[in-house]
Amino acid sequence: MLPLPILLTTLLCAFSSTALTLQHEHAKQLLPRAGSLEQITDFGDNPTNVGMYIYVPNNLSSNPAIIVGIHWCSGTAQAYYTGSPYATYAEQHGFIVIYPDSPYEGGCWDVSSQATLTRDGGGNSNSIANMVKWAVEKYEADEERVFVTGLSSGAMMTNVMAATYPDLFAAGIVYAGVPAGCFLSTADEKNAWNSTCSQGNSITTPEHWAAIAKAMDPGYDGPRPKMQIYHGSQDTTLYPQNYYETCKQWAGVFGYEYDSPEETKKDTPLANWASTVWGEKLTGVLAGGVDHGIQIQGKEDMVWFGFT
Secondary structure (H helix, E strand, O other), rough: OOOHHHHHHHHHHHHHHHHHHHHHHHHHHHHOOOOEEEEEEEOOOOOOEEEEEEEEOOOOOOOOOEEEEEEEOOHHHHHHHOOHHHHHHHHOOOOOEEEHHHHHHHOOOOOOOOHHHHHHHOHHHHHHHHHHHHHHHHOOOOOOOEEEEEHHHHHHHHHHHHHHHHOOOEEEEEOOOOOOOOOOOOOOOOOOOOOHHHOOOOOOHHHHHHHHOOHHHHHEOOOOEEEEEEEEEEOOOOOOHHHHHHHHHHHHHHOOOOOOOEEEEEOOOOEEEEEEEEEOEEEEEEEEOOOOOOOOOHHHHHOOOOOO
């Protein structure tokens, strides 16, 4: 029989090892199951009660990339999960998809209050940023490959996320949105509609738009996410002028000469669609004859995000 001190030491070591194993197993159990859309109810500070849903692929890469996919007005996280191709591509490329869910009746996003238009200001943008930080930590994700995209109201929020948290994202793709700050409410209302902006009457210079975006994270002078902007030429919900104003904004941010793009390509990526390249960090695509229901270009998105 072992002497009592040695026996106690052996038992303590065994207990500690077992406890660490159980803690590890418990931590794994807390993570959402792979291959289905799962809700996360505790991802940290959530000042506006935004819902978080996540898709973790069965084929998860080590140090995976993350795409944040933000739904449209009247939409939900579930609707964007089923109505966009990102979960399918996640299985091919091993990345994680985060689907935020609007807390408001009607399903739009707050892109109008000072809270959401300010880094760590306690708005929707703050909640979404905390989802990203949670996922990066839990999955040891690649912080250099976090991307954001959205449609309509989700596109507006995509521009806001790129402006308020420029260090968090490597790239963004905007489908039928408006410039960051364009929906600003003079009464500081959350989730307010701005008809002046939606109808394309908020028109200013690239420099002014850039200043609006930069003021959302004042003092930041580091790298910013590259941006790709899609819009339908016949959009009567968010008028096509918003395409031009959004491109102005990011051209101003990146220091490109808006009136002198590097290249314009016809029938790209589809017939009657025209792509304008200002530089490696900004491309705009105006979809000829397309209304507000613009189609997500999944394959092109994978190229912009660097998966293919």
